[in-house]
Amino acid sequence: MSDRSPRNRAPQRRPDRVRQLAYRVIRQVTSEDGYANLVLNKALRDQRLSGRDAAFCTELVHGTLRWQGTYDAVLARCVSRPLADLDPELLDLLRLGAHQLLRMRVDSYAAVSEMVTLTRAEVGQSRSGLVNAVLRKVSQRSLDQWISTIAPSPDDDHLGYLAIAKAHPRWVIEAFANALASEEPGVLPHPSSDASGLEDLLDADNDPPRVTLVARPGLADLDELVEAGATRGRWSPYAAVLQGGGDPGRIGAVATGRAGVQDEGSQLVATALAMAPLDGSDARWLDLCAGPGGKSALLAALANQRDALLTAVEPLKHRAELVRANLRAIPGDHRVLVEDGTKPTWPAGWYDRVLADVPCSGLGALRRRPEARWRRTPEDVVELRPLQEALVGSAITSVRPGGVVAYVTCSPHHGETRAVVDAVLARRGDAVLEDARPLFPGVPLLGEGPDVQLWPHLHGTDAMYLALIRRI
Numbered sequence: 507m508s509d510r511s512p513r514n515r516a517p518q519r520r521p522d523r524v525r526q527l528a529y530r531v532i533r534q535v536t537s538e539d540g541y542a543n544l545v546l547n548k549a550l551r552d553q554r555l556s557g558r559d560a561a562f563c564t565e566l567v568h569g570t571l572r573w574q575g576t577y578d579a580v581l582a583r584c585v586s587r588p589l590a591d592l593d594p595e596l597l598d599l600l601r602l603g604a605h606q607l608l609r610m611r612v613d614s615y616a617a618v619s620e621m622v623t624l625t626r627a628e629v630g631q632s633r634s635g636l637v638n639a640v641l642r643k644v645s646q647r648s649l650d651q652w653i654s655t656i657a658p659s660p661d662d663d664h665l666g667y668l669a670i671a672k673a674h675p676r677w678v679i680e681a682f683a684n685a686l687a688s689e690e691p692g693v694l695p696h697p698s699s700d701a702s703g704l705e706d707l708l709d710a711d712n713d714p715p716r717v718t719l720v721a722r723p724g725l726a727d728l729d730e731l732v733e734a735g736a737t738r739g740r741w742s743p744y745a746a747v748l749q750g751g752g753d754p755g756r757i758g759a760v761a762t763g764r765a766g767v768q769d770e771g772s773q774l775v776a777t778a779l780a781m782a783p784l785d786g787s788d789a790r791w792l793d794l795c796a797g798p799g800g801k802s803a804l805l806a807a808l809a810n811q812r813d814a815l816l817t818a819v820e821p822l823k824h825r826a827e828l829v830r831a832n833l834r835a836i837p838g839d840h841r842v843l844v845e846d847g848t849k850p851t852w853p854a855g856w857y858d859r860v861l862a863d864v865p866c867s868g869l870g871a872l873r874r875r876p877e878a879r880w881r882r883t884p885e886d887v888v889e890l891r892p893l894q895e896a897l898v899g900s901a902i903t904s905v906r907p908g909g910v911v912a913y914v915t916c917s918p919h920h921g922e923t924r925a926v927v928d929a930v931l932a933r934r935g936d937a938v939l940e941d942a943r944p945l946f947p948g949v950p951l952l953g954e955g956p957d958v959q960l961w962p963h964l965h966g967t968d969a970m971y972l973a974l975i976r977r978i
């Protein structure tokens with residue numbers, strides 16, 4: 507009989523440092539409603555993780571959070587009680603294990619064994635048996651086999667199938683299907699084929715985006731970013747893409763604020779507002795919902811080239827500080843007001859161009875926010891509506907007759923795009939919609955207009971929406 511006295515027991519293995527960090531980041535994101543990107547970046551910095559370790563940790567965190575709904579459906583088949591009855595720590599450990607087994611090329615034995623060791627260290631020996639047993643069951647099938655087992659047949663319930671196979675909540679897929687269908691008359695809102703591009707869109711959401719830079723006009727030019735290793739963007743005249751990622755802060759133009767990190771779709775909508783034709787005065791520009799100030803910086807740089815000035819409005823003090831920081835490198839006496847955009851303190855009709863980039867569900871930026879899809883609810887869209895309508899109303903009141911408003915969301919959900927614009931314009935007789943498509947030169951697949959919806963799968967951008975409104 508072997509001697510199991512503590513003195514003779516084999517020393518307990520230490521958990522793998524990278525998996526442990528990934529688990530702790532995931533815990534913070536799920537238990538404190540943290541933003542994965544912020545929590546992870548801080549953790550990587552604090553632990554001085556870089557190179558392959560940082561990349562592995564990022565994949566563990568982002569992948570686990572992004573595929574959470576699918577992993578929960580798999581785990582529900584492997585755990586004998588409802589997942590809701592599991593301790594949240596245990597559930598996060600199981601999700602992290604499932605990700606390694608089902609979507610990473612980690613050897614099954616290594617993945618299970620590492621997760622058992624991590625479980626022992628993080629929640630105690632008594633739980634490690636359950637983790638071992640459940641993950642072994644998970645490892646008995648590939649992801650495709652699990653999907654065939656647990657998802658409804660695509661012929662019976664296409665959206666239900668996609669929810670599992672593409673890891674999106676069903677209500678989000680429905681909203682996307684509706685938005686895509688309205689751009690392509692004749693395509694059913696609930697397609698059973700992918701004629702509408704729905705599957706491509708969901709796939710694009712599951713691909714982490716490359717880092718896109720903006721060369722702020724008049725301050726940096728694209729050649730400078732290209733020399734630093736970036737390649738020119740596809741559509742925006744100011745965009746460059748950092749191939750292979752890397753820290754953008756190492757580029758001089760970014761470190762000094764002459765360039766910044768900004769999705770190409772965000773660049774396109776801000777540039778579209780600046781390009782809208784205008785008769786008469788073009789001196790006063792307003793960014794009504796400015797924080798953290800990415801679009802403010804681009805608009806201010808463009809305004810500066812025409813001797814115009816930008817006023818940026820943001821009610822949250824800490825976000826207004828971010829706007830100030832973003833505007834610091836831009837020449838000109840641009841102002842930041844810490845105010846509520848629905849209660850203008852400036853005279854009606856004061857501005858020539860207004861951007862209303864309103865608070866929204868952010869469903870258009872799921873690529874870059876891995877946890878967001880599981881956190882948002884249909885109620886968010888309903889609850890944001892009155893604020894969105896008040897802000898468009900305020901934007902229209904703030905612009906002079908003949909001036910233009912760009913209503914922008916980072917969401918393709920009709921409840922926060924067309925429905926908002928239509929409701930506001932139906933109530934007031936002093937503004938009309940204009941065709942925004944000519945303001946996106948060279949950008950293909952802009953639909954039937956007059957508004958513009960960009961898409962990750964078609965344009966490689968966030969799903970930004972823009973409606974161009976002219977005050978009459």
Ligand SMILES: C[S@@+](CC[C@H](N)C(=O)[O-])C[C@H]1O[C@@H](n2cnc3c(N)ncnc32)[C@H](O)[C@@H]1O
Nearest residue numbers: 794795796797798799800801846847863864865
């Ligand atoms: C979608 S974000 C704007 C992003 C920004 N334009 C950029 O490109 O960096 C919406 C912003 O509106 C702000 N906001 C919320 N309520 C507001 C209000 N009543 N008036 C003005 N801005 C508001 C939010 O704090 C948030 O910073």
